[in-house]
Amino acid sequence: MKYHFNDIEAKWQKYWAEKGTFHASNDSDKPKYYVLDMFPYPSGAGLHVGHPLGYIASDVYARYKRLKGFNVLHPQGYDSFGLPAEQYAIQTGQHPATTTKVNIEGGVDNQGNVIAGYRNQLDKIGFSFDWSREVRTSDPNYYKWTQWIFTELFNSWYNKDTDKAESIDTLVSAFAKAGNTSTNAVCDDDTPTFTADEWNGYSDKEQQEILLKYRLTYLAETEVNWCPALGTVLANDEIVNGVSERGGHTVVRKKMTQWSMRISAYAERLIQGLEGIDWSESIKETQRNWIGKSVGASVSFKVKPDVTSSAVETSPVIDVFTTRPDTIFGVSFMTLAPELDLVHEITTPEQKEAVEAYIESTSKRSERERMADVKTISGVFTGAYAEHPFTKEPIPIWIGDYVLAGYGTGAVMAVPCGDQRDYDFAKKFDIPIPNVFEGVDISEEAFSDKATTVIANSDFLNGLKYKKAVKLAIYELEKIGAGTGKTNYRLRDAVFSRQRYWGEPFPVYYVDGMPQMIDTKHLPIELPEIEKYLPTEDGEPPLGRADVWSWDTKTNTVVSNDLCHPEPVEGQEHNGVYPLELNTMPGWAGSSWYFFRYMEKAQRDRVFASKEALDYWGNVDLYIGGSEHGTGHLLYSRFWVKFLYDRGFVGVDEPFQKMINQGMILGTSAFVYRLSAVSISNKDFIHATNIFVTKSEFDRITKEKDFNNKKYIDLSKKSMKDNGIDEKEISKIVGYVFSNIHADVSLINASDELDIEAFKKWRPEFKDAEFILEDGVYKVGREVEKMSKSKYNVVNPDQICEQYGADTLRMYEMFLGPLEQAKPWNTAGITGVHNFLKKLWKLYHSSPSAPKGGTANVDGENAFYVSDEPTSKESLKTLHKTIKKVEEDIENFSFNTSVSTFMIAGNELAAQKCTSREILEPLLILLSPYAPHIAEELWSKLGHTESISEASFPIFDASHLVESTKNYPISFNGKMKFTLELPLDYSKDQIEEVVMAHEKTKMYLDGRTPKKVIIVPGKIVNIVG
RNA sequence: GCUCGAGUGGUGGAAUUGGUAGACACGUUGGACUUAAAAUCCAAUGUCCAUUAGGACGUACGGGUUCAAGUCCCGUCUCGAGUACCA
Known part of the structure; x- marks a missing residue:
């Protein structure tokens, strides 16, 4: 068989x-x-x-x-909503739902592509x-509930006192009873305070506007990351290095009215929750960094109308966040982000021109430029001064692009002695750098080591260490009403609107500009049909193209836009039909x-x-x-x-x-080296020939810088002549280069040799390719890269299953290396795993007359045979060793080593000529998670009628592994020289006696007397001296 | 820059608590079977020296702790991932 x-x-x-x-x-x-x-x-x-x-x-x-x-x-x-199906729809007109269905279930799309x-x-x-x-996720029966969760978020607020989300109803009744001064809620920064009477006096619309500041999903004008090429906004985590993660397009900042998720309400719990879950430390750390908790204080600085007058009650206040309130006496200036509206308000007439010019020039620089260029220090003085809360000294207010509008309040109190950025800024603009640290030299750089800080020149903080100074500074700030202890988070609320078609529609319609939730019992609100999947001409999202996309509040159905009259007509009752939201939800x-x-x-x-x-x-x-x-x-x-x-x-x-x-599996790309002629006189002129050199020749040429070889110049010229290129151009050729071209990995065999004929057929442009060989073959270059279609290094699992079987694929992927590590795919090694399965098959197929493990061509064809005779001690030992190791490995997610263990077991059982059911039956159960098909097949041949998945994992019995002797390594000064088989129950003294009496010991000691003999029973003997 | 992770034969990797470094597999070489090939089986395979016996070196590099270090400590280098003017 x-x-x-x-x-x-x-x-x-x-x-x-x-x-x-x-x-x-x-x-x-x-x-x-x-x-x-x-x-x-x-x-x-x-x-x-x-x-x-x-x-x-x-x-x-x-x-x-x-x-x-x-x-x-x-x-x-x-996860079937998403951009690629929509992009494909834009290109081909095929409905994303169709694309998605074909991609999942297989078939032929409207471009004639066969999809598996x-x-x-x-x-x-x-x-x-x-x-x-x-x-x-794109099934209406599914996204009905995504819409439902959205509605519930809308109908909730976050109560800081109970530290959890509650129904918006409890907030409304609290407002009606006591206004908003006694509720402790997460809300927008610009939320006004009001009394119960004021609240009750507000119109419905005014109340709705206020509630939006509390809801866990809310509509707000926010500065968003707008990607013009994709025609949509992107979340922060969809931007990589300043460009869109998908497609690498430019991203700009733009103000838009968008749905947001108040994830910031959960910042602290999202950090705390990491403690109780079993995730890798690195990913927990990534989340902690992303949430970016920092503890410090909020400090208020009053702006003086001019340097001579003292601050008055009506003058603006600049709130800053600092992690170092202990250095408050080191403040020598303040810096605002240029984008802040406040900048215009405080700038003095004399400085106006310079300030506006600076704002103008920074706004032109993209986020990316600003990030790339951190060395250049720039900024402008506004002419305004703030008042130090304790010393009442005037503090100059600057603007500078090292301060980011998006973090904290967009303003900093600059302490140049304690922060390198403030220090560099102060140096550049000749601002004083007062030293508030005891015994620290700050002539070269700022001093930011909290652990050794002792505060000086700071009034009541003098002589205190960091922790105490922070506490006292906050206490004193609170006392004079100039600040408070504060925890700041980097985590921003998440923008939840996308200007796309292929996503969940919002269950939202608008009355008088205010969003209204559709009652959850009418969900799902299904995506409307549209003709084109692009934004409208006037810049609305694709759903703006839908004709039937209005909500009838009387029938609770989606109706034609013709019925929709958002502006009520004087004296007439509104027909109750309102426009639906045009954005969709993000991925x-x-x-x-x-x-x-x-x-x-x-x-x-x-x-x-x-x-x-x-x-x-x-x-x-x-x-x-x-x-x-x-x-x-x-x-x-x-x-x-x-x-x-x-x-x-x-x-x-x-x-x-x-x-x-799990780590990424990388592809092993293959390169061929194509000869291209170069004309020095005219650097633009490069002629790519159809001549390819093998890797060793390419390496030699690169190493020896052999770029004037007549042979290749002649070959280049000949190629140009054959292509009918003008003689004059040909005569200009003085050198050549080689370009690396990806060759499809399916054209390469295990020894890196290219199948030349297949290569010529692969792409029409290589039809007439010529090859310079080594030893009669063309060898390609290899490089490990991300597996991708464009790099022609993709290996398809269907082909592997066809050629070696799914069990081989499964075991080989596990065998490749530790699960969490990135590793290159190399099909060459797959035969090792495949051979193992073939050997395993043989263990169950041997007639008693023709014992296995012998010579070729015989036993592979034997009939299924398993004996019911009792088995040998060795086989039991092999089995139980395997049970123990495989169980431990799976528990530790060390799948690669259990594949090795199976191979060892297979080799040992073959050597033992084991045919016993007592061994081979439990072995199959062990193997079945890895190679389920072969396990099921052999299991049924053993006479079982139930699936092997119904079996129980074998129980490890340590008694089979008990040894009576140990092969002791005998070391001299820590170096193993020989081994000695000794009974395990020997005492230290007995071991020493036997070892010292051994002739090899004497030989290695060569007459010396050992200083010391270390004996660890059951482990090692080490002779020192 | 900061944080985290890694660095072991020609290759992928093993060594779970400091105790025989290189398991298992690929590749390579030699052999058996075969008209031949494939398949299968057997043997060798860290490097260097040595005919053998054997010896020296060896886990990125430099130190250290220890009877004993791939493993622990200090420093350096390289690579990968994340993050970044975060106040």
Whole structure:
């Protein structure tokens, strides 16, 4: 019987699907375990071997947990809203819903491209997903609940006293009773204070405007990151190095009215929550940095109308945030961000021109330029002075672009002796640098070491250390009403509007400019049909093109825009039809709660997830995915879960208890080296020939700088002549270069040799390619890069499954190296794993008459055979050693080493000629999480009628590993020289006696007497001297 | 700049608490089988010296602690990831 993996794998995949083997139950006596992968965006390019890495790891773990007696939930779905489908729609007119469906289910799109489909590709790898619980974020039945959560956020505020979100109703009744002075709520900075009487006297619209300042999702005019090329705003985490993460387009700051999420209300809890979850320290640190908590004080400085007068009550106040209130007496100037409106207010007439010019020049510089150019110090004096809260001395107010409008209040109190940026600024503009530190030299640079700080020249703070000085400074500031202790967070509220089509529509319509929520019982509000997926001519989002996109408050339906009259006609009753919101939600909306949706199966149209399901499954026990979502998805979902928890909709306040971040699988790109002629007289003229040199020749030429070789000049000239290039141009050729061109990795064999014929056929431009070979072959250059279609280094899992089988793919991906580490894919090594599976197959296929492990061509064809005879001690030892190691490895997510362990076990059992059921049956259970198909096949051949996933993980029995002797390494001065087999129950003295009497010992000592003999029984002997 | 992580044969990697460095696999070399190839099997394979026996060196580099260091400590270099004028 040969190992026909293709047949076996197809058979068992069908079996699992038909029997629903991996469908989880919400009602079980077993303990629950929830294993989740970050769900994929189904792109048209399909899967490459890098994508399934995390899925294979989670699948091994999920299958292992089932064998360990857990009721395992291991679902999968699609994050199916997103940009690529929309871009594709803009190019081809194909509806994003169609693109998405084809990308998931396979088929042919309207451009004639054959798409394999994510689902088909995933199925071939043999995952134990419970597909009966699939979710797609673009499915109206799903996004109905995304809209519902949005509505709940709108109807909530954050109470700092109870430290949780509450229904907006409790806030409204508090306002009606006592105004807003006694509530302690998270709200906008510009929220006015009012009494109960004032509140009750406000019009409905005025009340709504005030409530917007409290709601957890709110509409506000905010400065956003606008990407003109994409025609949309981007969240901070969608911008990388000042350009859009997707496409690398320029991003500019722009003011727009947008939906925002008041995630800042949760800043502290998002930091605190990290303590209780089992995530890698690095990703926790990333989140802490992103939230950016700093503790210090807010200090108010009154602006003096001019330097001679003292500050008056009506003069403006500049609030600053500082982490170093202890250095308050070191303040010698203040700096404001140039963007602040206040700058215009305080600038003196004499300085007006200089200030405006500076504002003008900084606004022209892009964020990126400003970031790149941190060395240049620039700024302008406003002419205005503030008053020091304690000394009452005048402090000059400057503006400078090193102060960012977006952090804190956009203003700093500059303490040049304690902050290097302030120091550099002061040096540049000749501002005094008072020293407030005892015994510290600040003539060269600022001194910022808090640990050794002792304050001086600071009135009541003199002689105090950092901590005490901070406390006292805040106390004194509070006493005179000039400041207060404050904690500042870098985390900004998240912009939640996108000017796109392919996203969740908001369940919002506008009456008199005020947003109104559509009652949740009328959800979902489905995306309207539009003709083109582009913004409108007057710059509205794509939904502005929809004809049927107005809300009829009488029928509670979406109706034609023709019925919509936003301006009421005098004397007529309004018809109750209002315009709907034109923005859609961002990509992270649907992914912030999908893990709850999987828990529910039966009542999905009634609830987002039923209480029973939520209570039963709790949170995700193990989450596997990439670490690139550290500040996006992983922060937003924590925020939403905490909100849902506060409002009593779910019972957990962290979504992912344990997380493992798998490393990226890199591609091994292949390069061919193409000869190009260069004309020195005319540097623009480079002629690319169709001649390619092999890697060794390329290396030689590069190393020896051999760029005048007549052979290559002649070849270049000949190529140009053949291409009909003018003789005059040809005569100008004086040199040549080689350009590296990516060759498709499928054209290269394991020894880096190029399949020349296939290469010529690969792309028409290489039809007539000529090759300069070495030893009769063309060798390519290799380089490890990110796996990507454009680099032609993509390896497709379907091909691997076809050629070696899914079990081989699964084991090889695990064998590649530690899960969390980035590692290059190299198909060459896959044969090692494949050979192992073939050898394993053989262990179960040997007739008694033809023993295995012998010579070629015989035993591969033997019939299935397993004996019921008792097994040998050695085989039991091999088995139990394997059980122990594999169990430990899976628990530690060290999957690569357990593949090695299987190989060792296979080699040992083959050497032992083991045919015993007692060994081979449990071995299959151990292997089944990694190579489920072959395990199922052999399991059924052993006579089982149930799936191997119903079996129990073998119990490790240490008694089989007990040894009576130990092969002691005998070292001299720490260097191992020989080994000696000794009984394990020997005492130190007995060991020493035998070792010292040994002739090799005598030989190595060569007559010397050892100073010391170290003996660790069961471990080592070390002779010193 | 700061934070975190890493650096081990030709290659991917192993060594979980300081105790035989290089497991397992790839690749390479040699051999068996075969008309031949593939497949399969056997053997060798860290580097250097030595015919052998054996010896020296060896976990980025330089120090240190220890009977013993890839592992612990100090310093340096390189690479990767995150983050950045955060007051």
